[in-house]
Amino acid sequence: MELIVLWDIDHTLIDNSEVSKEIYAAAFASLTGAAPTRPARTGGRTDRLIMRDMFVLDGLPEPEWAVVEAALARAGEERFEDLRRRGTALPGVRAILKAVSVRSGWVSSVLTGNIAANAHVKVSAFGLDALLDLAVGAYGADALQRPDLVTVARERAQRLQGVREGVPVVLVGDTPRDVEAALATGSGIIAVASGIHTAEELAAAGASEVLPDLSDTARLLQLLETYAAR
Template identity: 40%
Template sequence: MKSRLVLWNVDLTLVDVPIVTRDAYAEAFRVVTGRPLVKLAPALGRPESEIVFDVFARNGIQPEDDYLPRFLAALAVSFASRADRIAATGRMMAGAREALEAVARLDGVVQSLLTGSIKSNAVHKLRAFGLDGHVDFEIGGYGEEVYPKAALVQVAQGRAKQRYGTAFAAANTVVIGDSTHDVQAARIGGAAVIGVASGRSMASELREAGADVVLPDLSNASEVVAAVAGLTSPVDRKAG
């Protein structure tokens, strides 16, 4: 029986693929607007649906009603066409494979994603580095869903309950991410959170945002497992 839900952020937590992402955005922008992309908005842990409107604004585009679905569809196509370049131009974050494998051995765990990336792109990113084997992509929360990232926590919990028959809440759900936005989303959405200082947020910023545990990176798999186990034990959490 599944009794622990672990939701991973993707970019700068598990992988980093800036070149393919930038090129895919540029092509999708050109397809939708007919203009070249000049300024790419920083992700900052936000869902793709938020980033796209920021991109439009930074490039002086007043979006029409159908721009978001058209852009996300074009982004999926342009990213997929570059899937064979992901591993060559990107990198797997330190310890990512070992951490996923170690957490998978924890009793009752199911792992999925809570990511700003659209689902198809997230699958390509993990598959390119062989990180997809321990992830149930069907129960995650993704960037094409027009909800704040905090709401995606609850979306993922609901999907996991429907699939596995277990009610997932703050006591048995952990988000693992590298940004203060990930931490804040987890706290608001109803999950414990492990901050990983492998992205643009420093360890002190992750702690200040409310992370339950902060790790420098994922290179010590036993620390990751210990953190997940401790945060998904209701008795231990109340005692602490």
């Protein structure tokens, strides 16, 4: 049985301890010469949208995306040690990623609003990168809207890992946007209430499976196997 499992990063795999918002603010300041008037609004949105909104809210023209992405990557790299010191991998994450990584026919990667460089910073800060196939992931530079990232990840899995067309995809994430992306693309969804959204909010968004976190490895594997068998 084949399966593509796509994990969100922030508040699903790791707690970034506000380092993410510091990255956005630093990138903004490096491009404008001034701090943003308000913190970045994240909540499952892509980096392209997050940074665009920051410029709009401050009444500034948006630089070319390549320039913005480079500024984000520099800011992320500069905060690697801060992230490792202040942040943490969330409960059960290492165990479930390891268990999924050894399943025959399963591809385990990320679907995240972060640009690829900063996604790598975040998972490698806690030694999770070796448990994920990051090459087939979908990132915040790949599309404006989260549902479009599912297609990106599926195509990369087909091209790079030889995954057959039509293999089930499951998203694991902590925001209503993760749920919406799954529903919009016919993917499975396992929602986790390990971020700012409650189990009730995630269920209201349409998630049929909501867990408190990723600590129950056996339950998670059971759910994933159910999707793989479809």
